Amino acid sequence: MIVTFQAHLQKKSNFNVGPANHTMATTPPISSLLFGANLTLFNDKDQFLSSEKTRTLLQQEHIQLLRIPIRSKNTEELALKAAQRVKDLGATPLIVLQGATNPQALQDDTQVVKDLLSIFGDQQLYFEYGDADNLAGVSATNYALSWNTVIPQLQQLAPKAQFIGPDTDTYDPTYLTTFLHVANPLPSAVSWHEYACTDNASTQTCLTHLADWPNHFQQARVTMNTLITQMLPIMITEWNYAPNAVPQDGKENNPSFMKNFTLQALQTLADNGIAAAMQYAATDTAASLVDSSENSTTQGTIIKGFYEHWQQSQTKQPVALIPPTATATATQSITPATTPTPSAGSSSGSIPPPSNPKPVPPSTQPPSPPTQPPAPPTQPPVPSLRFSFEDGQSDGWNNLAGQITSGGSSLDQAKDGKRSLKMHLNNVQRGQYPYVGESVVGNLPHTGQTISLYVYVPAGSHATSAKIFIQDSSYTWFAPGFSNLTLGQWTQLSFTVPSTLHGDVNNLGVQFDCDDNQPVNQVAYIDAVSW
Incomplete structure (x- = not known):
């Protein structure tokens, strides 16, 4: 909305x-x-x-x-x-x-x-x-x-x-x-x-x-x-x-x-x-x-x-994980997209019905057997691991905004392999929304692909939520709502690249929020980024 x-x-x-x-x-x-x-x-x-x-x-x-x-x-x-x-x-x-x-x-x-x-x-x-x-x-x-x-x-x-x-x-x-x-x-x-x-x-x-x-x-x-x-x-x-x-x-x-x-x-x-x-x-x-x-x-x-x-x-944003079929909201456009005008007889306006459709009588002959076996249904591409920080580097996750600094590749926690990306949340309180991002090059996520990653916040930390965001070639942002992170466990975040994307994804990242009115200092880890 x-x-x-x-x-x-x-x-x-x-x-x-x-x-x-x-x-x-x-x-x-x-x-x-x-x-x-x-x-x-x-x-x-x-x-x-x-x-x-x-x-x-x-x-x-x-x-x-x-x-x-x-x-x-x-x-x-x-x-x-x-x-x-x-x-x-x-x-x-x-x-x-x-x-x-x-x-x-x-x-x-x-x-x-x-x-x-x-x-x-x-x-x-x-x-x-x-x-x-x-x-x-x-x-x-x-x-x-x-x-x-x-x-x-x-x-x-x-x-x-x-x-x-x-x-x-x-x-x-x-x-x-x-x-x-x-x-x-x-x-x-x-x-x-x-x-x-x-x-x-x-x-x-x-x-x-x-x-x-x-x-x-x-x-x-x-x-x-x-x-x-x-x-x-x-x-x-x-x-x-x-x-x-x-x-x-x-x-x-x-x-x-x-x-x-x-x-x-x-x-x-x-x-x-x-x-x-x-x-x-x-x-x-x-x-x-x-x-x-x-x-x-x-x-x-x-x-x-x-x-x-x-x-x-x-x-007011939902905190539950967004299912892969959810529609993203473009959050940086100066004006909202125009809604198509429905054509006559169309419920959605996206595909108008044919003009003057004629009824076709049912065939009196039994259907002919197929000459070729039916093609198997198209399978969605298998997600590939893109970032696991096993090389000891931050792998380009250096775009920081707000009260957040990078601890680089860390051996403290890992979802995949032995390392993850460690982030320090510094004096963060509710409503400040610091984030870390990566300028995507090479194998870019495309429309319809689901970006998945895992976030870990240690047990004993303050209640924290997070969400994935992306930016396209026209510098429009897309993001779901924040999701609550389970303390002491890896929480999966996922987001499907929407059809309204312009060009390529040129930036993706994770934004945080802490559910505390007083400044807190704690760490979070990101790992196993795939699409």
Whole structure:
């Protein structure tokens, strides 16, 4: 069932959110990190730092991830204070490191990483190298060379952290291509900023240019698939209607526009499978989530409502295993598929009856014996084992989103052979939906084939559910509902590739949910992936 968020809000209140141009499926395979925001930290008077009420409002708006800029003019004490505040809120941190514009980046970033590790411990950390260094004239090649010098050493300090880039101020296909060609190691995710217009543009111009965003996402994925033969997660580390929004610009002070823009922006990010996104900014800007009077803004209210509707739709999903004949739901299409119109005399509309059918009299002769024996019924293809992790590698299962890290091929548990893929769920609680995926190459699953795999969660762990998801060549996601995992036993998950698939399956994976309102740390194992 496809449910419009606009209809949901209008049913609950008199809150008019504009025309229903976008839809959200009831099982979106998205990460809770889609609901992120930027801190500004221009100085020690920052509203996020000084106002407990502001922080409470951000928590009530369900902000799951906060991007922390490390500004060279600020003291180390201020950065540590901001990080501690983020931890106290239970949010995931993304820290903006000094990048290629700073000759002392390695020295400065090493201290930042050490400081953050002392605060967050084993919690999942994201580090972004630089902040729109392209605006300072840093070429993609020089950015990548700086990355190659600094990031490997930071990875040794924080092996579980994820490092992302190149963080351009807009989507720049040439910059991204050069970075991916030169970068060693590759980033855990690619990042850039998305805005739709400038402060002096009309409201219609801003809404119209939201349509550019999906094109950017698709182009980036084509580039990754062509250049590095894998699809890294995309993180939009700044988004809003304009990077230079100012008070009274006809948009930030226009509630109708802010409702429509924010809703459509969030839906676009969700529909296109973005791993994380951060609104700019939480406070101290014209287009903030909490205003200077310590009230939630229109944008903050819309994000809160969107998150709660998404949570509600997730918790209503069936938890039983989906039988192999179940129909999948496409969960990333911007518009639902059109239902065929039934032809006259047809009950389904898919195969119309012949025109003017004529009755055929029964034959008076006995049927002739067949000259050939009947052909045996066609047997479905026997599933083949595709991943068993017996080679000691993760075999490409490196696409991670949310509070999850890979433990690689492990001897701890095995369904097939002696090894399985070990995953660490870090500070996960209900409704955060971390996932691990694999960019499929070679023997691809096809329409009608059933993908099967096994998941193991040790006895004594918190109640956990999981589901398989896939993505096709048009970047549309398909997934069944979550299934409860039996603790201390291998649980089989299965999913039949639907007939509505466009092209090939280019990504498949497993998404988790923990049935606990408090953050938990535990492990899960994946093995015997077949189709």
